[in-house]
Amino acid sequence: LSVSSSCFITLFVLFLWRVEDIADACKCSPPHPQKAFCDAEIVIRAKVVGKKTVSNAIKYNIQQIKMFKCPDQVIHAVFTAPSPAACGVTLDLNKEYLFTGELETGRMYVTLCGYNLPWDDLSAAQKKSLTRRYQSGCDCKIIHCTSLPCPISTTDACLWMDWGTNNGRNLACIKSNGSCAWQGVTCPRVVGNFDFS
Structure with missing residues (x-):
């Protein structure tokens, strides 16, 4: 290999390493x-x-x-x-x-x-939960299940299996009678604007 070819290959390898390093820099799943x-x-x-x-x-x-x-x-x-x-x-x-x-x-x-x-991307249920539901469920754990099986060995957790949909984001994990379970948020149906602020 010529000196210029060797330098190019070295730079290319360094570039690929840097791209991989950047890609690995921020890894996290979208939270509930x-x-x-x-x-x-x-x-x-x-x-x-x-x-x-x-x-x-x-x-x-x-x-x-x-x-x-x-x-x-x-x-x-x-x-x-x-x-x-x-x-x-x-x-x-x-x-x-x-x-x-x-x-x-x-x-x-x-x-x-x-x-x-x-x-504006939040659902009405999510907006309502910010003031009325989420805080009351902070004693519960939300376990994100990405592939089956996803066993739960504790009663203080909710299994979140929201593959390809956003339906689970409209639920809240709430403790009742000593165990945690998903609960829906009932939102009133109104005509016109409704502000959950």
Whole structure:
């Protein structure tokens, strides 16, 4: 091999190694919204109003609309990693989101491993559960079953088998009489706008 061919092969191998490294950098399954709620330190509904790069993060300025879970404070910005490969979340300006994240030194951080969806993408059952159901089920575990068999050896867990559908995301895992089980959320049928904020 010539020197140039050898250099090219070396660079190509390094490139493939870097691509594989980036692909492996952020691995997590989309969580059930109740699990994301219970695991998060802070859960809010907010509108994204600005974006700025700060050191090794992206800062999104927000207007907080509703606090679902958090110490009593107002959040003015969310921070995330600069790329999806590093689990960074990409947000659209002037759009409302549900954010589930962590607090570090007074800053809210969100990642792809959380449940950070546009508010309009949430179902009515999910919006209602944010204030009335998820918190009451935080003593329960949600076990994500990706292939059968998926045995449960405890009574404080719900098996989530939501293959190819979003139906399970509309349920809440609630403890009753000492054991946990899936429960549906009854939402009223109304004509016109109905706001669960």
